[in-house]
Amino acid sequence: MKTTIKIAWRNIWRTPMRSFLVIGSIVMGIWAGIFVIAFSYGLNKQRTLSSIKNSISHIQIHHPEYDKDYDSKYFLENPDLIKTELETNANIKAFAFRSLLNGMISSPVKSNGVRIIGINKNQEKEVTGIHSGLVEGNYFESKRKNQILIGEALSKKLKVKLRSKIVLTFQDTDNNIVAGAFRVCGIFKTQYTKYDEGTVFIQNSDLQRLIKSKEFHQVALLCNSLDDVDSTYHSLKTNLNDYEVKDWKTISPELAYADEIMETWLFLIMIIIMLALIFGIINTMLMAVFERRRELGMLMAIGMNKSKVFFLILTETFFLSLIGAPMGMFLGALTIKLTSETGINLAIVGEGLQSVGLGNIIYPVIETKFYIFIGVMVFIFTLIAAIYPSRKALKLKPTEAIRTI
Amino acid sequence: MEIIKTTHLTKVYSNNGLEVKAVNHIDLSIEEGEFTAIVGPSGSGKTTLLNMIGGLDDSTEGTVKIAGTNINSLSENELIDFRLKNIGFVFQAYNLIPVLTAKENVEFIMLLQGLSEKERKQRSEELLNHVGLTDKLDSRPNQLSGGEQQRVAVARALASKPSFILADEPTANLDSHSTSTLLDMMAEMNEKEKVTFLFSTHDQRVIDKARRVITIEDGKIIKDERR
Numbered sequence: 001m002k003t004t005i006k007i008a009w010r011n012i013w014r015t016p017m018r019s020f021l022v023i024g025s026i027v028m029g030i031w032a033g034i035f036v037i038a039f040s041y042g043l044n045k046q047r048t049l050s051s052i053k054n055s056i057s058h059i060q061i062h063h064p065e066y067d068k069d070y071d072s073k074y075f076l077e078n079p080d081l082i083k084t085e086l087e088t089n090a091n092i093k094a095f096a097f098r099s100l101l102n103g104m105i106s107s108p109v110k111s112n113g114v115r116i117i118g119i120n121k122n123q124e125k126e127v128t129g130i131h132s133g134l135v136e137g138n139y140f141e142s143k144r145k146n147q148i149l150i151g152e153a154l155s156k157k158l159k160v161k162l163r164s165k166i167v168l169t170f171q172d173t174d175n176n177i178v179a180g181a182f183r184v185c186g187i188f189k190t191q192y193t194k195y196d197e198g199t200v201f202i203q204n205s206d207l208q209r210l211i212k213s214k215e216f217h218q219v220a221l222l223c224n225s226l227d228d229v230d231s232t233y234h235s236l237k238t239n240l241n242d243y244e245v246k247d248w249k250t251i252s253p254e255l256a257y258a259d260e261i262m263e264t265w266l267f268l269i270m271i272i273i274m275l276a277l278i279f280g281i282i283n284t285m286l287m288a289v290f291e292r293r294r295e296l297g298m299l300m301a302i303g304m305n306k307s308k309v310f311f312l313i314l315t316e317t318f319f320l321s322l323i324g325a326p327m328g329m330f331l332g333a334l335t336i337k338l339t340s341e342t343g344i345n346l347a348i349v350g351e352g353l354q355s356v357g358l359g360n361i362i363y364p365v366i367e368t369k370f371y372i373f374i375g376v377m378v379f380i381f382t383l384i385a386a387i388y389p390s391r392k393a394l395k396l397k398p399t400e401a402i403r404t405i
Numbered sequence: 406m407e408i409i410k411t412t413h414l415t416k417v418y419s420n421n422g423l424e425v426k427a428v429n430h431i432d433l434s435i436e437e438g439e440f441t442a443i444v445g446p447s448g449s450g451k452t453t454l455l456n457m458i459g460g461l462d463d464s465t466e467g468t469v470k471i472a473g474t475n476i477n478s479l480s481e482n483e484l485i486d487f488r489l490k491n492i493g494f495v496f497q498a499y500n501l502i503p504v505l506t507a508k509e510n511v512e513f514i515m516l517l518q519g520l521s522e523k524e525r526k527q528r529s530e531e532l533l534n535h536v537g538l539t540d541k542l543d544s545r546p547n548q549l550s551g552g553e554q555q556r557v558a559v560a561r562a563l564a565s566k567p568s569f570i571l572a573d574e575p576t577a578n579l580d581s582h583s584t585s586t587l588l589d590m591m592a593e594m595n596e597k598e599k600v601t602f603l604f605s606t607h608d609q610r611v612i613d614k615a616r617r618v619i620t621i622e623d624g625k626i627i628k629d630e631r632r
Binding site for chain 1: 456459461462481482485486488489490494496498500502503504505509512513514516517518561565
């Protein structure tokens with residue numbers, strides 16, 4: 001075996017340019033595959049984190065009926081019980097009680113339907129990132145009443161600026177129409193234009209004064225990390241069984257599905273790349289076999305059996321992949337390492353990205369399992385690529401291969 | 406002792422419905438220690454005959470017995486194994502493994518036979534020394550002249566301690582000096598070590614050295630001369 005491996009190794013360097021080209025294509029293919037995987041995952045992760053950070057948080061608690069029609073009459077009963085439960089759970093980093101209403105926002109120019117979120121500014125600051133996404137103004141710093149934060153996209157639509165006056169109209173718990181004048185104290189911008197266009201933040205105290213109720217509709221909470229979400233979710237579901245507890249995957253299933261769909265899609269992409277590489281490898285090995293017909297025929301003539309000839313061709317094919325695959329993986333890992341720190345700036349298509357909840361800068365990320373998957377794929381596909389040329393070699397008749405003995 | 410025996414050995418090639426008898430009912434017996442040349446014009450059937458004796462080609466009719474074994478009854482894998490243990494080949498175009506050194510080329514066949522590293526090393530050095538290539542052990546084929554390559558090929562053929570050596574036109578690509586050196590070396594091996602050689606050749610110098618000359622024409626033996 002040692003000599004066969006030695007022969008195989010030396011054989012692949014008999015035509016160095018050809019071997020370098022095949023190895024180069026393997027390196028590039030694997031690098032491209034890893035990069036596409038990491039980029040796509042980075043894109044998806046960013047979208048998920050952005051949604052978690054700006055709106056949905058990790059876990060939400062509602063009245064059990066609230067999800068049916070988002071009616072404001074379904075407020076959270078006994079909020080102190082919830083508060084105590086949340087305060088005693090070590091996995092919970094922060095939580096915020098919110099009042100939620102659907103209503104209309106009107107400027108002198110235009111009106112728009114919006115989701116009105118009544119917040120406790122200090123609590124909310126710990127849970128969502130709206131305060132850090134302000135492009136103008138401040139985060140309810142003034143002690144004046146009826147301040148409002150609106151999204152940049154909405155401000156453009158309504159043609160309002162900082163300190164402009166707008167009117168919010170909505171129904172109170174008795175279904176009476178209530179209207180209130182608010183002054184824009186801040187304009188925020190998230191990575192999701194649609195969210196910015198349809199969401200406004202006011203302080204709970206102002207909202208509760210207008211609807212004459214001190215109730216809350218939602219508690220949004222953040223865990224210490226994404227890994228803590230599952231256990232916290234199950235614990236809260238058990239301990240707060242009179243309420244509807246939902247984790248981010250249930251609140252926004254499209255985010256969770258996106259991960260699964262992305263995974264399947266990326267596996268397919270990798271398989272397509274490997275299939276393309278297979279043809280390059282087969283072509284190279286077939287050329288090698290045909291060029292060495294005489295030599296292979298001689299080997300069989302002097303007594304090298306078919307399994308050893310097969311192993312020789314197989315080993316040569318594996319050498320090509322075994323050189324290319326780790327180099328491709330290393331290059332891929334290096335690229336991910338660099339770009340995951342600096343990010344890839346896609347400002348040129350920033351508007352399109354923001355419309356689907358993404359920022360201009362994408363940070364590629366890849367899970368270790370993909371490297372393992374790629375390693376296994378390279379092994380399997382190399383084996384497949386080696387079979388055809390090896391079989392061709394085995395079909396050689398020594399007399400035909402070497403013409404004469 | 407009879408090393409090779411062919412009985413009614415026939416090879417028929419079909420080409421567009423036209424049958425050509427390359428070898429036509431040849432009965433041949435080669436004894437151990439013979440130094441035999443098969444001669445004849447191109448297309449006379451020399452190479453086909455040697456291919457069948459070497460188990461590289463099937464016969465259409467008749468049998469080949471090597472040291473008492475009917476090789477026509479062996480499976481493909483058995484035949485490969487049989488060749489490895491019993492037949493040494495010397496090819497017209499040397500056919501050394503280009504990526505191995507002279508020593509590794511000689512060792513390779515012993516490796517296939519499963520000999521230990523120590524045995525392989527010792528025997529390959531002995532054989533290469535025997536063919537006068539002591540200073541070329543680590544040279545690759547492209548660093549050797551044609552004559553030197555053919556001497557490595559002879560050493561390789563001898564490495565497996567075969568029953569006999571088949572050599573097809575071994576001097577066809579060599580200059581006269583290399584031919585002379587190679588022939589002297591093979592004749593010496595034949596005389597001193599009783600190595601059996603069976604050549605096919607056109608080369609008068611080989612014919613002159615041979616102690617038995619079999620002439621074939623149109624696939625038939627027309628003359629069998631012992632000297």
